[in-house]
């Protein structure tokens with residue numbers, strides 16, 4: 209990481225990110241917006257969403273300034289209504305022409321997905337600002353088609369072993385089309401960290417699955433044997449057992465997924481360069497972060513959801529405490545202008561989840 | 569707009585337009601204009617108060633205003649904000665902060681909401697369903713029947729005399745049920761997958777399966793089941809179920825749109841349980857209608873339950889009781905439904 213910019217050594221500054229929000233404040237915002245959403249049958253949630261994002265981004269601080277979020281609530285509401293209307297239409301048509309709709313939906317997704325992903329990133333980034341200067345994203349349909357539809361489809365044949373490579377390609381696509389003002393980001397990402405997590409996670413999950421399967425087999429083996437002549441009862445029992453296995457393994461899945469995500473986040477941050485000079489650093493320790501997130505969510509679930517705001521704030525603070533910008537000189541000279549963020553349909557379909565959205 | 573004291577100025581940070589640069593600065597209100605000055609006291613912007621965008625303050629963060637030319641100003645502390653923007657600030661804050669009174673009202677309203685929805689929602693959804701043209705029921709029913717017919721139904725193996733007898737009963741029931749002529753038809757099929765069962769599809773097709781006919785010991789038992797299925801068609805239960813389910817998904821999606829996937833899973837589970845309760849409601853409605861038709865025809869309304877007991881004889885006590893996780897009421901409650909009334 210360091211040593212590459214010898215000439216600017218005296219100007220190099222380590223700027224740690226921080227998060228200054230509190231669980232108490234965020235709980236108040238979440239409770240109020242949730243109750244208002246309830247009594248308005250969900251309409252208010254568009255406003256609530258903007259308020260929650262402004263709180264989380266506003267308290268995310270770098271070099272004495274918070275980030276800001278400028279999305280218009282009614283744009284989000286409109287997008288949600290469009291998505292809901294589309295879902296209803298598809299469901300009605302699916303009852304009349306099931307085969308045609310299934311085929312059409314698959315093809316439609318194929319055609320729409322790149323557009324949805326590009327518009328989701330555009331909406332999110334163009335509505336985000338730092339020091340009164342907006343971020344920017346300008347996607348490319350065919351590249352998005354390749355990185356988010358065709359490449360993952362091809363990678364299926366590698367049985368998941370290629371997934372860090374796919375993730376890298378996707379992250380690099382997003383980063384290279386992203387700007388702060390007019391200043392471009394670049395990303396040269398390594399995948400070693402992600403593979404190291406997978407190398408532990410896959411045997412761990414297999415082992416836990418085998419242990420749970422073995423215990424259940426010992427407990428229910430005789431019943432399964434007794435039911436072999438009644439396939440429908442056997443199917444029911446198996447259905448129940450699969451549910452049990454899924455619930456017992458859920459914590460292990462969360463742990464593995466979050467550790468993987470931490471490795472991804474580190475790789476993205478360590479490989480990202482802004483404007484050819486400013487670098488970043490992600491210092492999460494994957495498994496420790498995984499345990500931290502798992503613990504937070506277990507508390508959130510046990511509290512019947514009341515601790516969710518606390519968990520969100522705690523996790524965000526933990527992430528920011530492990531994020532550093534290595535700036536060359538001051539951050540005064542970024543230029544740019546506000547651009548139309550477009551509609552929120554892509555952002556509201558959830559296509560961004562699970563990609564690089566977690567990196568910031 | 570209330571002009572604030574021109575002598576009062578607020579110190580903060582003044583952000584450039586179109587760049588990440590900022591400097592110490594001040595703003596003040598003069599008449600209905602807002603003026604911003606840089607550190608040397610030079611005026612950098614003057615804009616009408618109405619054109620200045622006042623972002624609702626984020627708790628614990630500096631408040632921020634944005635000028636039409638793209639410049640922005642931020643400052644710590646709430647007093648300056650109130651002083652500068654007076655009534656405008658009040659409007660922004662009223663919307664985003666709540667007094668204890670309003671909190672109480674909001675919590676009470678949220679507590680009342682489930683009851684309003686519980687009783688009001690089915691009525692609202694049924695009104696929507698009534699507005700849906702019957703031709704949509706037809707298309708959905710025909711498509712479902714084609715699907716099932718190709719996959720899980722086989723040709724009926726019943727003797728044609730038996731079928732003719734049942735068709736006669738069916739016609740009798742249609743006449744007694746006030747259903748529009750041609751709205752329902754009876755077909756016979758055999759299915760290893762569904763076993764002893766009968767269905768009503770939304771297009772008006774009543775499917776009678778061989779295994780159920782085989783278990784019946786009297787015409788009244790068959791007639792009771794047919795009357796029940798005809799009632800499903802007359803009351804458009806399928807379409808009402810579809811509309812209610814769709815509405816619930818929409819509500820869940822809107823209220824929990826930004827929620828975690830965990831919340832969504834809980835909501836899906838809750839929605840499932842509510843739909844089971846709607847299904848039980850429709851079954852009871854169909855049972856009541858069946859009993860009514862049977863009495864009109866001078867037949868035994870309880871006979872259907874005897875047939876159902878034979879169908880579920882392996883199931884025992886769990887089919888007798890009504891549970892929140894079953895799609896049909898328990899047999900004991902159904903017997904009460906058909907034997908009670910009138």
Ligand SMILES: [Zn+2]
Pocket residue numbers: 796800851854
């Ligand atoms: Zn029924």
